[in-house]
Amino acid sequence: MKKSLFDKIWESHVVEELPGGSALIFVDLVVAHEITSPQGIIAIERDFEDKLYDPNKIVSLIDHVAPAKDTATAIQAQTLRAWAKRQKIRFHDIGDNGICHVIIPEKGYVTPGMVIACGDSHTGTLGAFGTFALGVGSTAQGGAMLAQVLVLQRPKVMKIEITGELASDVTAKDLILTIIKTIGFKGGTGYALEYTGSAISKLSMDGRMTVCNMAIEAGATAGLIAPDEKTAAYLAETTLKPTNWTSLQPDPDAEYDRTVTIDGATVRPVVTWGTNPGENSSIDGTVPADAHPESLQYMGLTVGTAMKSIEIDQCFIGSCTNSRISDLRAAAEVLKGQKVVVPTIITPGSVGVKRQAEREGLHDIFQDAGALWTHSSCGPCLGMSVGVIAPGTRVVSSTNRNFQGRMGDGGRVHLASPQVVAASAVMGRIASPSDVPAAREKVNA
Amino acid sequence: MIISGPVLPIPNANVDTDQIIPAKHLTTIDDSGMGEYCFTGMTNGRKMLDEHPGAVVWVAGENVGCGSSREHAAWALLGVGIKAVVSPSFARIFHENCYTNGLVPVIVDAELIPRFAAAKTITIDVENETVQADDDAPIAFKLDPARKPFVLGGGFLKYLNSKIPAIRAWEAKRAS
Ligand code: SF4
Numbered sequence: 001m002k003k004s005l006f007d008k009i010w011e012s013h014v015v016e017e018l019p020g021g022s023a024l025i026f027v028d029l030v031v032a033h034e035i036t037s038p039q040g041i042i043a044i045e046r047d048f049e050d051k052l053y054d055p056n057k058i059v060s061l062i063d064h065v066a067p068a069k070d071t072a073t074a075i076q077a078q079t080l081r082a083w084a085k086r087q088k089i090r091f092h093d094i095g096d097n098g099i100c101h102v103i104i105p106e107k108g109y110v111t112p113g114m115v116i117a118c119g120d121s122h123t124g125t126l127g128a129f130g131t132f133a134l135g136v137g138s139t140a141q142g143g144a145m146l147a148q149v150l151v152l153q154r155p156k157v158m159k160i161e162i163t164g165e166l167a168s169d170v171t172a173k174d175l176i177l178t179i180i181k182t183i184g185f186k187g188g189t190g191y192a193l194e195y196t197g198s199a200i201s202k203l204s205m206d207g208r209m210t211v212c213n214m215a216i217e218a219g220a221t222a223g224l225i226a227p228d229e230k231t232a233a234y235l236a237e238t239t240l241k242p243t244n245w246t247s248l249q250p251d252p253d254a255e256y257d258r259t260v261t262i263d264g265a266t267v268r269p270v271v272t273w274g275t276n277p278g279e280n281s282s283i284d285g286t287v288p289a290d291a292h293p294e295s296l297q298y299m300g301l302t303v304g305t306a307m308k309s310i311e312i313d314q315c316f317i318g319s320c321t322n323s324r325i326s327d328l329r330a331a332a333e334v335l336k337g338q339k340v341v342v343p344t345i346i347t348p349g350s351v352g353v354k355r356q357a358e359r360e361g362l363h364d365i366f367q368d369a370g371a372l373w374t375h376s377s378c379g380p381c382l383g384m385s386v387g388v389i390a391p392g393t394r395v396v397s398s399t400n401r402n403f404q405g406r407m408g409d410g411g412r413v414h415l416a417s418p419q420v421v422a423a424s425a426v427m428g429r430i431a432s433p434s435d436v437p438a439a440r441e442k443v444n445a
Numbered sequence: 446m447i448i449s450g451p452v453l454p455i456p457n458a459n460v461d462t463d464q465i466i467p468a469k470h471l472t473t474i475d476d477s478g479m480g481e482y483c484f485t486g487m488t489n490g491r492k493m494l495d496e497h498p499g500a501v502v503w504v505a506g507e508n509v510g511c512g513s514s515r516e517h518a519a520w521a522l523l524g525v526g527i528k529a530v531v532s533p534s535f536a537r538i539f540h541e542n543c544y545t546n547g548l549v550p551v552i553v554d555a556e557l558i559p560r561f562a563a564a565k566t567i568t569i570d571v572e573n574e575t576v577q578a579d580d581d582a583p584i585a586f587k588l589d590p591a592r593k594p595f596v597l598g599g600g601f602l603k604y605l606n607s608k609i610p611a612i613r614a615w616e617a618k619r620a621s
Contacts, residue, residue, distance in 0.1 A: 015615045016608070018591035024608060026615065036515065038474035048606055065472075072472035079474050121514040121538060137516035137542040138476075139601060147605035149612055151541075151591060185459060186508040189537060219511060221537055276459055294457075298488070382513075384468040403463045403512060405486045 002251035005226050006157045006192045009132045009248065013115045015149055024149040028114040030141060031100050032060040032089075036119030038079040040142020052087060053148040059109055060084045061092035063099045065385040066377040073385070098350020098376050101125035101213065101320040105205075106352050108238030111245035112227040117144045122320050122400065124215045127224035128208035129231055130248055132192070134222045155221040156257035158183075158191040162199035164264040169434070171330070172207030173322060173398070173417040175199070176214040177270045177280045183260060185278035188220030191258070194250065195225050199264030205234040206326040213321045214400050217277040226250060271307050271430055272402045272415040274299060279402075283307050283420060283432055298404055299412050300392070307430050310414070314395040315344040315425040316407075317418050318374075319381040322398035323349030325356050327418040332362040334422035334433045335369040341428040344371040345387050347379040371425065383408040396424040446571040446597055448528045448549060450501035454562035455484075455493050460505060461512030462539060464490060466521040468513070479517050480524020494525060502567040505532040507555060510539020519546045529569050531561050531576060544592040545601045551576050551586050571597060 003011075015024040032041075037060065044050060052058065060080055068074035077094075084091035092103060101122050104110055112130035116123060119141040126133035136150060144150055160179060180187075193215045195208075203211065208225050215223030227247050235242055272280040273287045274295035281288060287296065287305045296302060301310070317323070317331050328348060346366050348354035354376055357363055366373045380387030381399045383406055389395055391410025398421050399406075402413040414430060423431040464487035466479055473479075484490030494500070503522065509532040510518060519542040522530070529549035543550040549571055553561065561567060564578035575583035588596065595601045 015612050020590040022589060022591040024612070026612070026619075035471050039476055039516070042475060043602060047602065053609065053612070070472070076472065076474055119514055119516075121512065135514040135538055137514055137519070137538060137545060139516060139545040140541060143602055143605045146602060147609050147612055148616070149605060149608065151601075151605075153537075153589065155537075186511065186534065186536070189508065189534065216512075219508065219536055276461075382463075382468040384471065388469075401461075401463070401512060403461045404488065405467055406463050409467070409486075 031118035102349030108240030130227035159256040161197040172210035188218030318347030319399040449568040453500035458506035462518040465518040479521035483521035511536035
């Protein structure tokens with residue numbers, strides 16, 4: 001049988017087949033952050049003499065609450081810090097940190113063909129580099145640190161082919177939100193999504209990471225894209241500049257369990273109106289007639305409401321989905337010379353991204369516009385530390401989850417691309433970059 | 446192992462782990478204390494819990510436990526006395542977390558959910574893989590054979606620890 005990229009990575013990592021379609025899968029890299037790792041660390045210390053399979057196969061960092069906000073989160077950070085020190089594990093502390101899914105590729109810890117596990121559901125981001133990267137629970141992550149394996153059910157493989165080209169106003173975020181809507185919020189459950197096609201090839205590595213990042217929002221185990229010259233060029237620019245990898249490709253006529261084809265030209269900029277990422281409409285469209293009533297009640301919306309008529313209270317640009325340098329450049333393009341009319345937080349994905357943005361003067365554009373430019377962390381994305389929103393508050397956000405209460409109890413989240421968030425911040429309602437007057441002049445010039 | 450007792454009927458589809466346990470409570474370094482906040486992220490979630498004291502089986506809708514990987518969701522459910530989740534479909538990470546924590550994941554046809562949600566008592570024979578609403582005939586369900594032992598007796602990390610020599614041998618072979 002002709003093999004997919006996923007099949008090849010899976011089969012080269014099977015340590016032992018288990019009954020019922022599961023296997024022990026070898027893990028090349030474990031990523032540990034301060035929220036979900038302490039439980040595994042403590043269990044290994046308590047029950048297994050603090051022994052790890054190989055500390056060199058772990059990278060740890062502080063990202064979710066950085067810096068600590070209170071005693072409890074300070075203890076979480078300190079647990080990770082002390083462990084990294086005694087185990088001699090690579091560690092990115094505050095000041096040198098970033099959201100795990102941003103900093104791990106940026107530093108060059110990722111190479112094609114790897115299996116990567118992290119106690120974080122958006123780990124699939126790293127699939128953009130031709131890896132099988134997946135989120136796992138704290139105990140499974142502990143197991144991967146103790147024995148370097150995961151117990152996994154082999155997923156089926158879905159080929160998602162995006163043909164043609166995306167229009168110039170369409171971003172990777174719009175593409176993945178459209179994919180989720182097409183296959184359904186749980187349509188990817190039990191699958192690894194292998195993205196391919198000319199529109200995927202044309203995406204930058206940042207865009208590919210955005211597309212892989214949200215595979216979990218369709219329920220998928222992972223998302224992945226075969227490496228190419230862009231992958232190599234990106235890795236050559238990283239801190240570690242890894243060269244010890246060989247390009248793995250799917251066989252030319254590989255067989256897939258399911259194939260979904262989307263014409264890239266049909267994808268439009270989208271914004272969510274509901275309480276899961278699949279509940280989205282074209283930004284020029286309306287809340288659809290078949291919208292789930294419970295979602296609409298929570299969001300305080302009615303069927304037929306034009307997306308662009310929805311007035312907003314706050315904006316956020318950040319998160320592992322859209323906080324990389326190209327996202328910030330796109331936002332700055334819209335915000336240049338403008339003023340935000342609602343509170344707007346802009347949070348770079350890593351210290352590296354922050355410093356690059358400041359070298360380019362993007363922080364001045366943001367701050368001149370009246371936005372809050374912060375240090376790097378997960379920030380408001382998960383409603384855990386800085387920037388929590390109040391009940392009923394409506395925020396347009398470049399993040400990945402519009403779940404009930406995600407960014408704060410009772411808060412209402414509309415997911416969109418960074419440029420749509422920026423335009424909305426200027427207009428005080430959901431808006432396209434082309435709705436912002438000065439931006440339109442720029443485009444015409 | 447037999448689990449038998451009152452039902453918590455929250456059969457809504459897509460109950461994500463943020464609804465089971467909001468992120469603001471993920472500030473501990475162990476798995477204790479999560480029950481106090483179970484379902485506080487869901488509109489009326491806490492109310493449902495209060496109205497069904499002593500519930501041991503959560504009858505849930507499809508795609509249960511989607512979203513964040515937080516194992517805290519399993520710990521929160523166990524913390525309020527839930528020992529099994531009956532649902533037509535589980536999100537992958539939550540499903541794995543159920544197994545490693547001995548929270549029994551019971552997959553049944555979607556058409557059966559209303560009947561289970563209306564039951565006073567659900568009885569689950571974990572060993573023999575059957576689930577029963579009140580005095581109805583027991584219905585068969587399937588557990589993953591590779592992970593069934595962890596549901597019955599725990600020991601997930603012990604099992605992996607016992608595999609280390611074989612894993613090291615595998616890795617040495619791969620390198621050569
Ligand atoms: S940015 Fe948000 S989604 Fe991404 S890892 Fe952080 S909390 Fe999770």
